Amino acid sequence: MATEGKNRSRAQDRRKVAGGQEHEVRYEAEKMGVSRAEVRDAVKSEGISRGKVEQKLKD
DSSP states (O other): OHHHHHHHHHHHHHTBOOTTOHHHHHHHHHHHTOOHHHHHHHHHHHOSBHHHHHHHHHO
């Protein structure tokens, strides 16, 4: 049972962008071809959902 929670939390964690963690901001910026400031702004306006942040950065 203990491994079920670990696997699920990892998958859920991948769906989020932690705007305060530089390595995550840098990864998203490089992935989307935008600046780190744009990623931080997207996280502030859209929340931590990776899908919403990426959608905002595409527009």
